[in-house]
Amino acid sequence: MNKLNAIIIEDEIPAARLLHSMITRLRPQWTLTIVPGSVDEAASWFKENPQPDLIFLDIQLADGNAFDFLSTVQPSSVIIFTTAYDQYAIRAFTVNSIDYILKPIDETRLLDAIIKYETLQNKGIPHPQEYLNTLLDTLQHKERRYRTRFLIYGADRFWSLQVTDIAYFYSENKITFAVTKKGQEHIIDLSLNKLMEQLDPELFFRANRQVIISIDSIDHAEPYFNGKIAISVLPPYKSQITISEEKLSSFKLWLNY
Known part of the structure; x- marks a missing residue:
């Protein structure tokens, strides 16, 4: 060229x-x-x-x-x-x-x-x-429908899990889990990348490669190392959720939307 x-x-x-x-x-x-x-x-x-x-x-x-x-x-x-x-x-x-x-x-x-x-x-x-x-x-073009529920399978029954009841999603060993606001965990048969295509971006944010958080799940944020910030969610996540310096501006805009 x-x-x-x-x-x-x-x-x-x-x-x-x-x-x-x-x-x-x-x-x-x-x-x-x-x-x-x-x-x-x-x-x-x-x-x-x-x-x-x-x-x-x-x-x-x-x-x-x-x-x-x-x-x-x-x-x-x-x-x-x-x-x-x-x-x-x-x-x-x-x-x-x-x-x-x-x-x-x-x-x-x-x-x-x-x-x-x-x-x-x-x-x-x-x-x-x-x-x-x-x-x-x-x-x-903003007329787009986002996912509102997931079908969850149990040992002897299945039921509908509403997206509004989910606090965050996380990935572990290539398995995706949805954690509800009551602290219950359910396996979701979608990757985090696919989830971000289906979730309303006004309500959910991809914090990092492991976690997608709901706007309603955030308790507080505080400074972390190397320009990052740490996010505390409810119910608590098993490890520290951090937002990189590169994503910080997008995260602030999302919070303030």
Whole structure:
């Protein structure tokens, strides 16, 4: 791929720097710029600079989200989204020349997205306005049904477990458990990744690779080591639940939604 101008819009500085270093290793010939990760500051940057070819855009920004930014700026650039959780049905973004990368970002997955972009460039990207209109329509599509219950099997009977009764999910030895607000545990025949596709993101958050927490289960949060925070839930989880520094901004936005 020839020289290309790309920017990173990310509200978490460590995550922006990490992504910058990954892209630089993969495409050292690109001109790459980190832009402030807020709607207002990113919009100001676009007023003073030419449109980049490609934007690595975080879904959650410091003062809004990707929809706010795209509506304000109306960029002609192609977008690759980065996000900590699947709040906006981002699997739909893979249509019409766009892609998404889940955090924490894996360099192999990043390379896949870059190669996809380069392939589409060679074939011809759709007209910028058509591309943007499709993108905005996707972001505005919020009519989505989320799972409301699970069928639980016992030794001699089965019953329905309501999602609203669940405090958190956790994975152990490749088995997923749902823990109710009363402290009961039930095996769920879905991975945490699949659960996050089916649960309402306003109510549930992927704290880390092992745990998904409900907004109602949180007792309190406190500082932890290396920029992390520790979450205490009710009923208590068997070990410490921590939120990484990279996911902290998304977690705060989720709490304040």
